[in-house]
Amino acid sequence: MWYTSVVSSSPIPPEARAAWAAQDRQREARPELSLERIVEASVRIADADGLAAVSMARVAKELGFATMALYRHVGSKDALLVHMQDTAYGEPPATSPSSLGWRDGMVLFMRGLLEAHLKHPWVLEIPLSTPPLMPQSLKWMDWALAVMTDLPLEPFEKLSTMLLLSGYARNEAATAAMIGDMASPQNENVDVDFEAGLRTLTGPDRLPAVHALVMSGRLFEMPAEATSDDGDEFILDFGLGRILDGLEALIVKRKPNFPTV
Amino acid sequence: MWYTSVVSSSPIPPEARAAWAAQDRQREARPELSLERIVEASVRIADADGLAAVSMARVAKELGFATMALYRHVGSKDALLVHMQDTAYGEPPATSPSSLGWRDGMVLFMRGLLEAHLKHPWVLEIPLSTPPLMPQSLKWMDWALAVMTDLPLEPFEKLSTMLLLSGYARNEAATAAMIGDMASPQNENVDVDFEAGLRTLTGPDRLPAVHALVMSGRLFEMPAEATSDDGDEFILDFGLGRILDGLEALIVKRKPNFPTV
DNA sequence: ACACGCTGCGTACGTCATACACATCGAAGG
């Protein structure tokens, strides 16, 4: 209290003070700290150097602020991670969901989420800890539910379907990160280490089923038939095809004449 | 060198030295440090106090050794986490996989893995970073592949199916941890917070599809029809049913007469 | 003119993984 009054009558003349203040303000010409800027910087760091490189200190330095300044906007590092996660999902497809058949729509949904995960692989290191109530999560959710509007499914079933496919996308991304694109269209790009590992760890008596599989020599061979026989579609991920076929089975059981596109 | 000779002719008489050595050996009556004991202690701590409580210091104290002693057996904390993860999976079902129909078998596979995750929820916080070459992972994999031995599927497809279902189990566990058993048979035990959150965050213009769904008031109502009409099966998780139906569709396309049990 | 609240800052603390040098001990080999 008395300290401020001392400062106001300090040897520093008011002009000098104003000049310094202006300089300070210029330094504040950096666009001001905000949650958005913090999250965006964190995502940039994670994209470049991995999630482990995202420390409060590093993020602050990236923005030109002191470490503790971040806490005026984020609460905790865990909160920051949640924001990063949601940001990484990005926007759902621009295509209007109502303009698509349910099958194409759900494929687009899953593929879009998968791409988001591949673009920001570090999301896989952030555990799913909160219910999906964040903005981007909800936008994707809304998009998927819009695709399913007319399907003869209960609300609960639509929600489950959406969770099934988003979970599948996350799993595919994790599998891809682990094994190296085993399930991707171009089947050449296979991490041989996994197969070699299986080969040395198994034997006719040790994990015989795995052994038989890996010894077939065709573990990473895509069945030619797997190309969609609907016509012109490209090769689907195996699991995605199964899930959608299973959904279709339920739909036609409910409404035999329902269009299966 | 000279130091030891000084010790051997130190003021401490040989009897005393022997006595002290014996005492030391008694102290070593603790069963000796080993990878197994370290992992087991870590799992115990995680089960009791969560994964965050698992620090090298805490694990060492639990076993009565010094912190750094652990590094003679584990290499790094990340390695320890991988071991914990694999341990948490436990043993695959005791039931012989060949004694089961493929559908029952795959249900058992998924449910077993799901149970393992629910018993050790912290596995969800450990990212899947290595290809599944650890012992328990491979045992589960072998069990699932054994179930699928006679199915008319390519090796690649069997592997994909197994990954699809194990990933689904992990997702269900994550969803259960987040939302609170939404997809479980007893539909009473629902985390209302999620629904309430959706209700306040959405509106007719804001995320309309989600809004419509949550306003139906029947979001967490299980459709009565979802009880299996195959006969005596209990209510399946929705997603599991879809996946298996999709698999069945592929199977009957390959071999129309193949038994669908 | 002053008080208040908001934002940013600097210091300080406790925790963590882990590098490194050392001690102990049993086994091997002369």
Add this chain to the structure above:
DNA sequence: CCTTCGATGTGTATGACGTACGCAGCGTGT
């Protein structure tokens, strides 16, 4: 029996990290 060696356990020290806390400066409303 003495020496050597490799394996195992220990103690200390370091650097990074998240974050509690109190202060400073600015803008706004009285």
